[in-house]
Amino acid sequence: MRCTMMVFASLLAMSGWAVAATPPTKAPAAVKAATPAPQVHVIVVDTMQYGPMPTGVRAGDIIEWVNRGILEHTATARDGRFDLDLKPGASARMKATAGTVEVYCKFHPTMVATLVVK
């Protein structure tokens, strides 16, 4: 699927330019502090499913949803705490809040996942 990969790559690149609010994923600075710095956890959405949910997510960490597919999806919390629209090639960030959240796609009800935030 070389062509497809190129399309995805260019879509991602384009979205990187277009979505100025989303800075590139960077490892948190190695500052020694009493409380651990917030981490960034990337969840990839592709071929009609959510990728593996990250483990060890703590309240205050950043979750970045990256849509690598050709279809528009959402990452929507069943309890209403977040509702992110993910256009093809786009990504969106949010701050994690403590709890176990059922996540689904508003367009594709077969897409479900469980996100655990400590």
Added chain:
Amino acid sequence: MKKSLFALAIALAFGTVASVQAQPAPAAATAPATIDDAQIAHIAYTAGQIDVTAAKQALKKSHNKAVLAFAEEMARDHAAVNEQALALCKKLGVTPADNPTSQALAKAAAAEQVKLAALSGDAYDKAYAANEVAFHQTVNQALSGTLIPSARNEELKSLLETGLKLFESHQMHAEHLAQSLK
């Protein structure tokens, strides 16, 4: 559930493929004994186009928010997958080939469009939703039972498999929609 004529016509159309597949090719057969990738691509593309056309009709006719949102999703998703399918065909040097199954599908869909055009309001919304359930159900069966197992090219097979996941999701969404309109 009440099966629409459309669903039956489509089932028959795919049934033709299935039975042709099942039969050993007679020595002097004029019809092809199996469907090839060019025909499979054409059938999958036709199924997508049919749903886009039905969605466009819904966007013109319906005033129901849930129906309109569903129709927008169908038009968007199937257009995206079909674009991908065309790009793949181009890459593989395959020209989608028209065939009796595609023709039967298109004919049944055109007849259904005429029927739906005559309805309005709640009656239209319900008929559209019921038809979408039946359509996706039938295409799912064709994808998993005939088209995916028959596909020879791995990339085509993989695209059809993603298509199946999408159609299954749409079927569930259509079922929720039909339920909400009762």
